[in-house]
Amino acid sequence: MEIFINNKSYTAEDGETIIQIADKFDIHIPRFCYHKHLSIVANCRMCLVDIEGFKFAQPACSTLVQDGMKISTQSAKTKNAQKSTMEFLLINHPLDCPICDQGGECELQDVSLEYGDDHSNYMQFKRVVVDRDVSPLISTDMTRCIHCSRCVRFGEEVAATKELGLLDRGENMKIDSFIEKNIDSELSGNMIDLCPVGALNNKPYRYSARTWDLSQKKGISPHDCIGSNIFYHIYNNKIVRAVPAENENINQTWLSDRDRFGYEGIYAEDRCKRPMIKKNEKLLTCDWDTAIKTLNQNLNTLKNEKKLDSLGCLISPQSTCEELYLFQKVFREFGANNIDHRTIEKDFDYQQDYPVMPTLGCDIKDLEAYDNVILVGVNIKKEFPILSVRMIQAQNKKTQFFSINFQSSNEDFNPAISLALRNDQLREFLDYLSNKTNKPNYIEEKMFHYIFKYIKSNKKNLIVIGPSIGQLPNQTEILYSLNQYSKKINADFGYLTEHCNNTASWLLGVLPHRLPLGKRVDKEGLNAYQMIEKKLSNYIFYNLEPECDFWNNDLVEDALKTSKMNVFFSSFMTPFIAKYADIVLPISTFAETHGSFINIEGSYQAYKQIIRPKKEIKLGWEVLNNLLFINGANNYTFDTLQNEIKNNIQDFDVTTNNNFKLSNQPLKYIQKDIFKFTLRNTYNTDQIVRRSKSLQQTRTGKLKNILLSNDLFSSHKKGYLEFIDKDKNIKSELYNSDQSLPHNTIAYQSYKIGDAFVGARTGTVKIKS
């Protein structure tokens, strides 16, 4: 159809609103309540425009176009209507722009400049709203609120957790939470972006800079494998805040709180600031040259003495592609075979048959094309908060979700079925779904009924395996059973991984059994667990926190104690590093280097250095390059390095089937005693997030109690918990019951340094009665 705006003709489609057409053709219409990803409420009345044939100006955001419609965004009627709205909005708005963080990027300020009057006709008292402390992440100045309800609609529609609502009515209407400190969803920070004024602001950023003094750099989230796009705002070479960079395929216009506030960890006090070397049992600072030379010498000695089998090389999959690629290259050049990134795993029997690179199995935006998505071993809300948004969208389009985890998952969307099973039960359950023999009696009949009714092979099904499966002592068995089941229901197979770059770690051969692109190695090395368990004589740890990033931190300590050389490429000085390191090389965090990540749908995303590191801190890839160079290899520049990686992977077909067939049916795992596992808590997932002060102050960040299943809790009468984990005796008063756990289960909520995490991530314990 044809419509006219300011006498110019435009084509429009049935069902489009005036504002959509105007936005498409860059015709400015002021607005506050309208947001393209939220429902239309037309309450602010800022977008009123003059439409021929209408007595009064009409809201452009809610008025549908009609053939031949004549709209004017400039006429006196439009201007007067918009001016009157502006006048109403300003009568009760405080004039505190000079002390408001929103100043300079305030939509009200912008429009006011254009439409506002230079004096006020309002002579009455202005409204004042009392503020309450609603969150450690969001500061409120509700007197500034213009009641556009974007924040409320965000909660209702996007995050599906209503944290802010409207109270009272008329002039006294206010935005508030019903309970104090109630805002703690994993996506709450988006309300800061949505709020057009300074009512909801970024609390940690508060008063730290004026917006016009900031510069902006684009980054990719290092905190999960979704790869959200982020703009970091920088003041004096310091990141002061983060906001979403729009990417319709990935994070749309949203960001999880973890991605928004995680960067604070970079500024932790325990950053490694200088290279260090141990001399006479004392760790002393030294210069870079000495550190590198000593490391090189030691490595060359190992090489010459043919003792490289005693070297374990471990790197975190939170590292950039460039670091991962160079890491395996450097140590392979020396002749090392023990190379791995899978430090949180225990059972590696699956590895020969595993896909070259695990992906989600579909593009993130295509999740909604599935009839059924079966989530195994993952709590999306807690572990991949940004994905919740997509899943809510998919659910609105009729995708059904089924969740099977070790704790019945508390999700923002509504899984049709949410089961909590122990690891031994999981296999029985999956096998029953495939073969319909040996029906587990701990699951209600109606659950099976529902599953069989909806999950059928003629539907579009997706099975997603979460990172918790990787921590299981019987992961291979579960993968095997899932595999059988996926064949039965003709499902696509996908993964969600522990860190932001596991996909690249696999693809780039940071593995004991594969070179880049899945090529076989000549001689297979030890896997991550074996390297620790066998107590090797020499270790390289790259970007790893020995206390928290392993399957069993006790074993790590044992290994560090007995080894001869412990080298840490690290950004942070942890207690274990301080105690056991022989060489410490302070390296950049994600933000201080150029880099790239491959997200879980297989998208390669590169970014440029966001801030410069402190003087004595070097970029990780440079240090690795240096090691290569002094042994006679060509010197890489960042570009030549990145190009080599890109050339390597560009021919690799991302869409290759994730599905795989395990050659041998694994033995059945027998569960003795109590099943114990560690939850992947939102703000515990990586070393940077663990150090974000603001995130640690949230309710989620503070969780530390040990959780007991109801049966264990009710039979346990002592005021403290005492149990045996392997050969360790653990005593704790911090425990409570959790209904969402299966029988005979105990869960650790955190694995921060100093918290309750002890021993293996999964396994068995005995409670002392």
Added chain:
Amino acid sequence: MTLICTETYSKQEPASLETYLTLEGYQAWQKILNNKISKSEIINQIKESGLRGKGGAGFLTGLKWSFIPISDEQKYLVCNSDESEPGTCKDRDILRYNPHAIIEGMLIASYAIGASVAYNYLRGEFLDEQWKVFNKALEEAYQKGYVGNNILSTGLTINIFPVLGAGAYIVGEETAMLEAIEGKRGMPRIKPPFPAIKGLFAKPTIINNTETLATVPKIILKGAEWYKSLGINNGEGVKIFCMSGSVQKPNNFEVPLGTPFSNLLEMSGGVSNNSKLKAVIPGGSSVPVVKGELMLDTNMDYDSILKANSMLGSGGVIVMDETICMVKVLQRISRFYYGESCGQCTPCREGTGWLYKILTNIIDGNGTINDLHELERIAGLIEGHCICALGDAAALPVKSFLNNFWDEFEYYIDNKKSMVVG
């Protein structure tokens, strides 16, 4: 005079099923069921009767019903018994003296639009009396099999659920009512989509006023022509007018549309306080005020009142004698809208308070002439710029009071007191 909604009022036990049955109660409903009268036929009859909505807007009821799409999806009927418009108290009495007429009307309307579920939303203040009476009547109707599953063994299902409000005037606005029934905060929705297409729980829904629905059974029983012919002086049908304010005997009067206002005034015993008629708000506080002289020449039907620059509205007739201070009345009306605005749209949220505060300032003796211009200007900024009609309802009285009684406002400002004694 023919009475419809108020027919039972003068009887013993007016609300009882027995009384209703002696007055041809449920015969229309039985006629429909026995003769299998089609939905379209009923809608046509209502259309032909010229029945207009009695909740305020006066929209043609039959036409409204005909907007319901013909489809298999769930549909709903909602009876609007939120009656909160100042000056209006007719639904209150229908609920307490003739509840079965409402039930029968709801049944017929539900049948006509294909709704199997109907709600009656009563304002919270009706808890003590009307709520109980209506529930008791509903129970009786259920027992007799007029309502429920398999109605009178015909296989037809219509269930009626009463809902109790919580004291917000704005919930009387039809889309706010839908939100409230859905369990949400009562705030009007933007239209389109209209409720007939996307209403309660996003399904086609018709909302009608209590009086409108209570009128329906007799129209079906006696025919469209009969109903039309009840009107006089070019009016069609009947309407209840709630006479209040400066009258000797305030009451509800169900009279032919077209009845001269002077007759109505006489029926309510004439002007009280031994005074003369000064002004009338003929259709609830939301409509413009009319000067007494003009009103005495006006008949009570939609067109005549429109000619007097006001609206028939809900039929709440507020009479004011010469001892009444117009400044105070307007301040009181403004306070009502200030208190009742739901707060979602900017002009209404901010503007209603502004109006009230200026008027209060005048009452306190601090007003200036400029305030009067300011009042007019602000009312002009609100008018036509809001989501629902409450914004207009707050603006229109301001304009009409200033228009008709400017001198009185000026006097108050100059002398810091009212022009009239009292």
